[in-house]
Amino acid sequence: MGGAASVLGPAPLAVDAQVLESVYPSIEDAVADRLQMRLGLPGRWLAPLLYWQLPLRLGVSPSALRPIEAIARVRCPLLVMAGSTDQHTTMAEAQRPYAAAPQPKSLWVVEGAAHQDLYHYAPDDYRAPVLALLASLPPP
Incomplete structure (x- = not known):
């Protein structure tokens, strides 16, 4: 990074x-790629479950990571x-x-x-x- x-x-x-x-x-692309590599196409669908947590866990919005x-x-x-x-x-x-x-x-x-x-x-x-x-x- x-x-x-x-x-x-x-x-x-x-x-x-x-x-x-x-x-x-974007962080959305990065997360989706990594999940798809490990889980196949369903990994892309799960990606939003991870990056929506960024503000809660790290205090940063996904829009700040583009x-x-x-x-x-x-x-x-x-x-x-x-x-x-x-x-x-x-x-x-x-x-x-x-x-x-x-x-x-x-x-x-x-x-x-x-x-x-x-x-x-x-x-x-x-x-x-x-x-x-x-x-x-x-x-x-």
């Missing part, structure tokens, strides 16, 4: 660039990364926050990667888009 947390704060981070890995569009809405406030170059076989944050879901983000932005899909540390999965390939992002920044 680090990528999601970096865009969900009350104000955009004061950073020169951001790299986000496997960011879900990176797809918060990402529009990002004011720096953005690199969104996703694993092509990620079942937790599917490609369709990873593309939704990317589409909602303002320019400049880029999307890097790691072929064969699931929901994992993408750097450890493909360290040599990982460096290229990150270094390209950093090279695009003006000098300090």
Whole structure:
């Protein structure tokens, strides 16, 4: 949830660039996916029973956990990364926050990667888009 947390704060981070890995569009999508993975299609129907508890148990509304809405406030170059076989944050879901983000932005899909540390999965390939992002920044 680090990528999601970096865009969900009350104000955009004061950073020169951001790299986000496997960011879900909303907590509703994330909960439904995980339940469907474990329980099949009925898991999707049970998802509301979990996320309606967020205000009661954690004091946060599901509407506050929607990176797809918060990402529009990002004011720096953005690199969104996703694993092509990620079942937790599917490609369709990873593309939704990317589409909602303002320019400049880029999307890097790691072929064969699931929901994992993408750097450890493909360290040599990982460096290229990150270094390209950093090279695009003006000098300090």
